[in-house]
Amino acid sequence: MNTCLLEMGLEEVPAQMIQPAAEQLRQCALQFCKNHQLGEVQVRSFSTPRRLALVLENLPDQQPNRTKELKGPPLVIAQTPEGEWTKAAEGFARKHGIDLDAAEIRKIGGKAYLFVSRNVAGQSTGSLLKDNAPNWLQQLSFPKNMRWGSYRTRLIRPVRWLVFLWNGTVLPLSVENVQSSRETRGHRFLCETPVALNHAKEYEAALEQAHVVADPDKRKQRILDQIRELEGVQGFRVETEVELLDEVTNLVEWPTALVGEFDERFLELPPEALVTSMAVHQRYFPVYDARQSNLLLNRFVTVRNGDERSLTTVQQGNERVLRARLSDAQFFFNEDRKHAPEYFLAKGGQAVFFQGRGSQQDRGFRIQQLTERIAEQLDFSPEQRQQASRIAELCKFDLQTQMVYEFPELQGVMGGHYARLLEEPEVVCRGIREHYLPGYAGDALPQNLQTVPVALADRLDQLAVAFSLGMIPSGSADPFALRRAAQGVMQLLLGLQLELCSQDLVAAAVEVLTKQQNPDLETVKLHQQLAGFLLQRQRWQLREQGLAHDVVEAVLKGEQTQPLWQLRMAQYLESVQSQPSFKLQVEAVLRAVNLSQKNPLPPEFAVNPERFAHKAEHALHVVVAALPDHITSPESFMETLAQLEVPITRFFTEILVMDENPETRHNRLGLCQWISAWSLQHLDLRELVFPGE
Incomplete structure (x- = not known):
């Protein structure tokens, strides 16, 4: 059996784009093997920031011989009434190199056609690969494809080298001005000379010698092993969140984990601000006390793309970068604390929400009015209504703070912290944070009932404003995340078993918007469009729960508009x-x-x-x-x-x-x-x- 290696070397590819591209390449190879009946071929995918590669093992010398059936012209055209072959039949036979005496007559849909069978010899696998592999590279799709120089090929980064081996033989392949060879590249700094491959089977081992762990799963495991070793030595616990671990895996070729520190005074910042600064902005792993799982320590783990040389210098460099970012965060935090929420709410009057639909402050007023209406429908007690109204009043104030301006990921989180520092009731503090839930399908729902009308009002107002401006999602385009907002409404209604009618909610949202912004809005049309949009999300939600199409259509085409019902x-x-x-x-x-x-x-x-x-x-x-x-x-x-x-x-x-x-x-x-x-x-x-x- 044979082995084939295909590697495309590029400039560093953004980490989040590597695995999808590698999977595209793997699927192309699997489909190729299936289409050409090559048997049980093992397709292995390799990827690093600088390369995408495939190794195909257990390849046969050639594909099996097969019989190909050819459909010819209808019998009324292929034969005369006397049974003689016509020129149409003879032309068909000549085109395919077959003998008409071996032809069969078959009926399709009650109509007779000429059929012949032809034995087709299997092609050599090497020639098939040579002909098809260029298409795999051309079909690669990235979120942002670009052209480089005067070349027509569109890729995420310029191609620097190509390796295309059939066992030990180089197969011809080119991408613009780059030709295939047997020379790959090792680590950019730890292996400065090209690595010549004598056989496709040598690929992974040869790169290991050149300080490149080509298998992303092995690279990830090496990172985890190093982190666990640091935990054992240092006595702390490292939070290895899956998405961050995957991103770091795709940022390095030869991982080496190390520990850094920052000043303890920064621990005065909210934990979320520290974690965001480390994990989101610097791709560091936060470190926690091993005995108190939620207690952050003034340390972090980072992974360098290199060996253990000069680790102290690398550590100091990372500490310096994080120190600057945390100093900014601390300054913003202290500045924000000098002002009451009302100061930031007033600032929202200068921040446009949607052109033609008022400011963020106007939106806050609408959310508060809509919240009070929904709370009434939910039969809240006077105390619950007051708490829900206060959550609605404060839910967006942190958007005008310096902290959220610098760290947008912390919207709601910082509002909750600031409200707690100002001794707002805990239900209000949690509500400010939780009204953004759910953020995606399957996400957690608000824990406090008083938060629910705010979460609904927030999304309904967003939808009403966007639809009133004609910003209706079409196709896959949804720049304002309106499908997610509508999905959030349905998740809240169904997940929390709220006996609310979607038509009533839409009517309230449209009425509040119309009264505040534009009494001349076509309210009937807006109501129909928005209700129809929510109905589509309800349809999707029910189908996602495994309910049959006919059952879903039966309940949705009735006049009952309560999603829970x-x-x-x-x-x-x-x-x-x-x-x-x-x-x-x-x-x-x-x-x-x-x-x-x-x-x-x-x-x-x-x-x-x-x-x-x-x-x-x-x-x-x-x-x-x-x-x-x-x-x-x-x-x-x-x-x-x-x-x-x-x-x-x-x-x-x-x-x-x-x-x-x-x-x-x-x-x-x-x-x-x-x-x-x-x-x-x-x-x-x-x-x-x-x-x-």
Whole structure:
């Protein structure tokens, strides 16, 4: 069996782009092996900041021989009525080098076609790789592809070298002016000369000798091992957050972990400010007391891209950089503490939220008004309403602080700290921080109930403002994260089991915005667009929970707009959908619904019991007249549905609804319309698909 190596050397690629690119390359190779029937080929991916590489092992000498079926012209064109081959058939045979005597006649869609089979010899794997590998590199997609110099190739960074080996033989490959060879590159500073590879199998070991750990998983494990060793020696605990560890792994080729320190006075800063300065801005790992898990120490772990030489110098350099950043943070923190929240709220009056929709201060007023309305819908006590209103009033004040201006990641976090220093109630301090939750699908939800109306109001106002300005997401473009905001609304309503109607929330958001900013807004259109957008997110949310498409459509196309009710109804529908009795109940109701839809009456039409001539009409009217206007649970809806089955079936069995007498006909259709309106008020049973249909 054979081994192939493909390596593309580049200038340093941004860390977050390396693994997606490496996976793209691996998928190209896997698809290539599948398409060409090369068997169980092992495809290994390697990547560092300066290279993307593949090693394909267990490659056969050539792909297997195969039979290829060729579809020719229709038989009416390929043969004359006398059975002679036409020029069309002869041209087909000549083009593919086959004998028409071996042709077969097959029918496709009732039409006869000419078919022939041709034996195709397998190509050598090396030649297939030579022809296909250039496409793999050309198909690489980065978030920011660029052109370099006068070349047409678009990549994230310039290509510096190429290695393309079939066992020990160099295969030809070029990217602009760079030609493939057997020479790779080691560490930029620890191995200054090119590394010649005699065989593709040598790749990983040869780079190890050249101070490059090419396998990202092994590189990550080496970093973890070094950190654990430092923990054992130093007696502290290092927080190795997954995303940071992955980023650091893709920043180095030869990792060496070391410990640094900073002045203890900086521990007066909020822990989040310290962690952000270290982890987000400097890619350092925060260090905690081993006995008190949440107690930050004035130390950090960083990973250099090099060996253990001059570690003291490297340590001092990193300490100097962090000291400058923490000094700035401490200055901003102290300056912010000189002012009350009202000072920053007033500053928000000079900060535009959206052009044409007021300032951040205006937005704060809207959030507060909307919060009070939602709190009322949630039946908050007077104390809870007051707390929710205070959270809403202060939830955005920290956006104008110097600390958040320098560290945007700390919005909400710093507001909570500043409020706590000013002795605001703890529920308010936590609410300022938690109203940003959830930040993404699957994120935590606010713990305090008083925070919930603020979190909803924040997102609803953002959506209403954006939609009023025509900033509606289209395709994959969503620069203002409106889908995430709408998704957050649904996560709050469903995750916290809030019995709130999305239509009511939208109406409140539109009304508050209109009154403050523009009484001339097209409120009806805005309401429809925003409600439809939330409905799409609700559809996505229900499908994500594994609910069937037909069930989701049934509940969403009803007139009920409470997401929690829709979720519970959808779950209940799935549990009873396979029951024969439920299918009979639905079919009975649908007879009335379908007949009503085909023969509509004015909405105000009233059934007149005095015109009933049959007992079946009276029996159905008794049940229909008792239909509850408000269904509190899916179970009660199903109970009512079951009560309708027998009288509806009897009604259609014993009576001709479409009577010749218009008054009689309309009266009977009125019963059907009554049933239809009640049914559609809750869900659209027409969308349901039963097993076997």
